[in-house]
Amino acid sequence: MGKSKFSLFIITGALAGAAVSMLDKSTRSHVLDTSNRMTKQIGFYSRNPEELKLKLQNTKDKYVSIYEQFSGDAAYIKTQVQELKTLTPQVKELVSETKEAFVESKEEYKDLVKDPLVKNEPKKL
Template identity: 75%
Template sequence: MGKSKFGLYIIGGAVVGAAVSMLDKTTRRHVLDRSNRMTKQVGFYAKNPEELKQRFQETKDKYVSIYEQFSGDAAYIKSQVEELKTLTPQVKELVVDTKEAFVDSKEDYKDIVHESHVNSASKKI
């Protein structure tokens, strides 16, 4: 059984695609500009390794800070969810009790309104 040429064809397709895309003048100019900038950066950091080290440190510090902020926020949200889980049954009970109180009061208010209506009607007679 022969070797698979899949990888070879993938690489060949990429090379042909890159070559065809270089026929466009704008693409060529863009690739040359990016290549020149990258070459200058590599040269700069080759001469100034401390600068590269400092940039890596700054980037690392930024990501550590983001991670710590995210961790703090996640812990806060988790604590709020846990608190909500414990409060939910209490809140449900409070709502049910409040509803029952209003239903009971509704009957009392009906009686009061009915009595005041009957008393005012009897006074008119």
């Protein structure tokens, strides 16, 4: 069996695409500017490795701080959800009792409004 040429064709296609894209002047200038900036940064950090170490440390500290903040917020939300789960049955019972109290008081008000001496029956048309 022959050797697969798939990867060879992929690489050839990528190189051909890169070469064709370089025909555009704005693409060429963008690639050139980016390459120059990267070269300068590599040169700077190769001469000043402590700067690179400090920059990486600051970036790490920032992400650790974000992670700790997120973890604290997640723990707080979890606590609040647990508290809500325990309060829900109590609130449900309170609402049920309040409803029963209103129903009972409604009946009491009806009894108070009814006067045995005065007939408050609606007139029939």
